Amino acid sequence: MAEPDHHPAEPNKSVDDMSIKGEEPPPEYIVKDTKFGSIESSPPLGPFPVVDVSVFSESSSSSNQDLEQELAKLRSSLSSAGGCFQAIGHGISNSLLDKIREVAIEFFSLPMEEKQKYARAVNEAQGYGSDRVVSEKQVLDWSHRLSLRVFPDDKRRLNLWPQIPQDFSEILNEYATKIKIVTEILFKAIAKSLNLEENSFLNQFGERSLMQTRFNFYPPCLRPDLVHGVKPHTDRSGITILLQDKEVEGLQIVVDGKWYRVPVIPHALVVNLGDQMQVYLCAIAIFVTWCLINIMSNGIYRSPMHRVVTNTKKLRISVASFIEPDPDNEIGPVERLIDEQRPRVYRNVKNYGVINYECYQKGLVALETVQV
Template structure:
């Protein structure tokens, strides 16, 4: 989940290499910089006056990916999950648990390196790609010809190899799911892929959340929705933190070590004419334990207009969204203003 195309609320806003890293700030138990404290309106997240904590009365749906071509009931379950929750936990997705562990391991090893080693991949002030003082490594991973390998760590030595293989596996699952989601709406299975394009983009975000002595005063990532079509999140195996907004309540996403947590982004909500929901979600932090996650954001071809699929626009279900072109820059512009990018696309 976009855990986190959004800028972390604990992230340093100035990317200058002279500023303190979040890890250093979290270690100072006596002083929390004012810019990280939740504002009063963020206590309710600007969403229906929702309290910052609520009982976990519901459970995020679990979908067996291996059954989506043979079981109508599992396909209907998928449609229900993304129509009501906007997210689900995917099991039997075809990626071995041992390989998922490799992805987690290279991420942990990178963040354990010294600050000097990580600064070799430091992002520029006017760019989100690379490593930042917010303890995030952000990489453009597709299309391959647009990769900027100067930001891809060479330590650990297998980092690039593992990421490349992981991206290829997620690319296949993404295509499979977009076809399944189209079938769930009785559309031609390429209906979403035709808009998605053959040179689609994928961005990877490696997130490290250090322990923080003020878990009730700051967010790991403040409430937001993604601009992707689909987002694939590999959660930490031991430390929870992700919450999704469901029917006015924040619900924790539990850890399933072999599962991928997948959520709809704004662009798929638009293509589905509002049937599939791009959910608001946020990340809490832990006072004792560090947390590490890897998010992949799958997005339609750059500079490509997307809009509701024709077969979903009828007299009974009128068009809800304009045709638009999304960019990461536009997302951040609205995010910093506390707004959702999708709101400006509504008719």
């Protein structure tokens, strides 16, 4: 999908300023008609399993019974409508998880003129700011984000990596490196859960797969019943790994047509599949902590629909890592999984991220636009 010929103007008011002044959200932020249901701050807690990732490690001394048990939970969580699990035993220390949250809050607390040194350019994905505006009818999210490419190393825009806090770059690099290791373990485990060769997904993504880390900031809002922190969407990624706020809930996922809250487990990682995995795996008839398998699975494992809500009292932060193939790589279902009983659902596409982003801002389901 090509970029539009022109882009509407960016919003004049900052959600930071409106939050501090206790102002009601202006019309461009207010959610009106939506096919994804009304905004609820406290729907029921969802049935999202906790998976012990340590049993999937090559150095694990776990029994075959423990391995099969966790593989079964992985398979069940990803093939269900929820498509999400909470990963423990991931090997990232509690202290590092706390540090990445701390530098995020320190950065967000800086004066606006300091944060603006890292502002993203118009039509650019990396840097600090609000969403790019791609539609006159676009409803704006009540949030700010700092989005940075961390892998491949040579794609880093280090001029956009904050110098305050001073240890920001060091901590982000350490965290991203650990997340990359977790991702490789999960890719192998997911392949094993589908009885595929364990490097199936690693080979598909290749050595130059992309990882984008996004720091999400959701300031308090006087009317959280009227706005989204993030609009309902599925992820563009192959897999998404999310570190939630340590205390404040906000993430919600659709399960069987209803919204459910994702509980906070302070040092767990929320894993879900994204659209590009669902396409790849879609020809298999089966289905961690957030959205991974839509495009590459041909639809067996599912990329969940999710959103973020705000609250009136507390800032909420989260750190999301999105892993996806090089945009120049063409993605599509595994050919050997397609036959008369399991026909192709999605066509092959390049640069799916552009398609996903524009559909997200227009309230459309991106995967529906690439169906055969």
